[in-house]
Amino acid sequence: MANVIIFAGGFGSGKSELVLNYAIRKREQSDRVVLADLDLVNPYFVSRDIRKTLENMDIRVVAPSGELSFGDVPNIPAEIIGLLRQENDMIIDLAGDEVGTLVLGYLSRYIKDRYYEFYMVINPYRPFAQDLESVTELKQLLEGAAHIPFTGIVSNPNLLGETTPEIIRAGHEKVRGYAQEMNLPIRLLTVESKFHDALVNQYGEILLGINLYLKPDWM
Template identity: 30%
Template sequence: MKKITVIAGHYGSGKSTFAANYAIDMAAKGEAVTVVDMDTVNPYYRTADLGDIFEKNGVKLAAPRYAGTNLDVPILDFDIPALYAEGRSLVIDLGGDDAGAYPLGKFRQFIDLHRDECDILYVVNFCRFLTHNAEEAEEILREIERACGLSATGIVNNSNLGFETDSEIIGSGRLKAEKISALTGLPVFCHTLPRIPSCEGIDREGYYPLTVYIKNVWN
């Protein structure tokens, strides 16, 4: 686990869910962790909404002052180098696509200075629009990289259809993840598997288990 983990990806790929799980798992292993909500483009389904869960699990949250309010505006009023100087590991949850990645560019010099301590993970859900295959997913990845001026270091395969996810979807997503890995030269950081009833019969060996903290309003 690196001291800085940046989570990027397409809209609806499950970035925030993965970021929350990863941070909570780090804290469970004794790490002092801060989740940084850097999503300036989507007021819904973001890590800023999980403050109570983070507090319960010993994770600190840094979010824009007005996140989750009627005044929610795309302004970052925190400083990544200052948060890093606190000596805690950072899990940075970006907004979706290139629009959500632009704010990270503000801290490009800092990230470059600490590249040995940093992972930039691209979360992909092959069940989502515009990332149905490896070629489409690579296109979104390159747009994100160009927007922030930084290169990804690994791929998180988070292929799912919510509570309709089954073994066929999991298996297909795994194959596509291996293809984008070969296409981009990036290693697969992990394949995820949600902790939901429809996936209970799937062998979890080799998968990163995800608790679904962020749910659609109709679930």
């Protein structure tokens, strides 16, 4: 099984929430989970916000720390390369779009030595994920910046608080169409935990229920 999982995608495709949940889930099977938050682009609503909670669970968090966490400057945590050369289960969260994926281009030489998966996260309700042409264009840009090709897709169809099982089904259908055209397998279908039971019979093991950690409850 892959021990480096990288998530990339368009801005606001839902990577950060997914990565948090994925790391917490992974922790149930592994005691060497490392979550690398490499969102160098935009520090609003990113996974380093819940660093303490993760560290209490013994998940190692690699992210700009202290004052630099709101630095508004690209800041690659120095320990990332060392950690990529060690035995661990690493989960990498990248910022959105090709600019956010650039950092992976730099790290790709170390990643190629590991057994990795590189997932493209797609929420078909986002503006630049509404048609195959835009999604294909984004895929090419992301792979160009990353220097490695995608190995799978994460389908994340949602309208936040207005999501319903029907919205998930219709959105996922769209993502299946993209996946087929791009010749990539769908590895995960992520839905808010409350929808899990209603959908598990239909989608089985690709379904991952997630909890939202980053959104303040008044939003």
